[in-house]
Amino acid sequence: METVSVVHWWGRAHTHPGTQYRPVMPRSSQPRRQATLASLAAELKVSRTTVSNAYNRPDQLSAELRARVLEAAKRRGYPGPDPVARSLRTRKAGAVGLLLTEALSYSFRDPAAMSFLAGLSESCEEAGEGLLLVPAGPGRDDVDAAAVVQQAGVDGFVVYSVADNDPHLAAVVERRLPMVVCDQPRQIAGASLVGIDDRGAMRELAEHMISLGHTEIGVLCMRLGRDARNGPADAERLRSPDFPVQRERIAGVQDALIAAGLDPQSLTVVESSEHTTGAGHAAAERALAINPRTTALVCTTDVLALGALEFARWRGIDVPAELSVTGFDGVPEALRVGLTTVQQPAEEKGRRAGALLLRPSHSGIATVEMLDTELLRGRTSAPPRTWPRGPAE
Template structure:
């Protein structure tokens, strides 16, 4: 049998409407607004589309027509892979994804890791087909944040930076929560402290934190958690300048291990290590085991976040609602206030007194 010289053309919205003797709007509604059609009519449209190989309305054309991309952009402070390794970030992402699913929206991850310049940032952000941004714990001087602000789209910030004009905020009282941890350790009798923290700026540094680096970092969360410890020391009549602060550019267990080793080398009198995250604290626990130090008999270690691994270890830590943060951020972005006034939602934290803090020997 000879083949036709005229190949079968793929159906279009117009040809399908003509075949079914309905309007093009009816075919479009079968995909985009099914509530506008009877179940029988919608099924007839979809069956014909399947038979003719019609894939549905062009999403690009639809976005041009409606001026809606149907997606939320998530601006991350680290490389994309970080979101799938860091337990607190994963919980936040799960909550945000849930809000997007409930609203029928997609989610686009925009990593704002270190080492990128203004040109790269502007190109990535300008190409993002989204209707608004959730900014998750980004430095206040990050070029990706500057590019997001230039787009003048709806935006919700989680944790940092604070005080972005017109942007709603979801966060916690980092300073107050960390102060409670330090106060608890002081009541146990500790007087020599070390703090292990994540990086304090977009540049990658490891080591002892002193001077301007300690007083004016670009990451609000780390700055406030360190300040909370200093507040507790001051209130107890202890010298905040005696605090040993060790910074790590990488947020990982091995980084916590090496930071604990450095802190005790700088000040061997330290009896308590306060870590600004559970990941660093778990690394510090690993170091203590490696050195044969009894926790909490010889060294108390605390964390922050309340991730599952920390809870299984019985870590003394601060539990924060990371997943609820993501859920709230998504809802704020997808259901903006009709008043036009930015919303601030501060969520509660809880100090968990685990098995890794006790009076000093």
């Protein structure tokens, strides 16, 4: 017996000999409905709360029951509870906002910021919370800053070392969410603070340099105001900076000079608008041009100090025989080259900031935590030579 197949062509049936007949079953025009929390609960004969707990509170279910729920969800294509609906219901976004008023790339390039971010991420991970980096880079006006902050879906903010008068900070305060400040500013009502004694730590370092015999000292610092300036900072600029941390570190050097009977006005301070080794290189060159008798460059960050070391190598200046260089932070590269510096616990700062914001018993009462620092006497500081170096070329 000959077998045939049937081919439909423009509504007419045609047969071809020698092939098996296979009828074509019509496909349903209705797509398969995706499972919902309710339909999944009905299929498994459990409550909707049980299905929800499999995702949000797994500790409430036995391992076997949770595995059964997740397996059925996978089989039915159920993606889990809608996070948007959950946030509307619980009024919780499940994320912490980190406000940095530098460009976002700064947090992945600056070694101290990277360490802080690592510590904060660890606290968020332990609490099961996300971390949102708020894109609050420079150049935005008050309206743009407010829009960026208002659109951030977060339950609270960690503010990392911003200027006193930054518009993003004002927008954060207006949201009235829990807030923890790291380093600066330090006068936000109701906000907890994690920081260090910047002034005391820098005074200890400056006293060490003075004890070695240095009296002609230059300071290389980060920017003192929101505007970009590069060059010497005069007395007026030093009195009213927007960034208290830089002000306090410079004041620590001045305190040490006063305690030693030296004139704090003799201090050469050079400000850099960018925080890079290139900026430290340029600032060191400016400082020695202003005062060729300088025997020590005290830098308010390790990054600037590493730039100053680059300048010294470029100019053929022996460190520390002809020029001592110190930093502040204790970043890995500074430790590798043996920089004399102040080591601060940047990662622990982030960890503690996250813990203060996310602690379950958060009561809204502001807490201040001041962490310890350590003076590291490295290979880049030594007593000055008894003769002055010639003028900078």
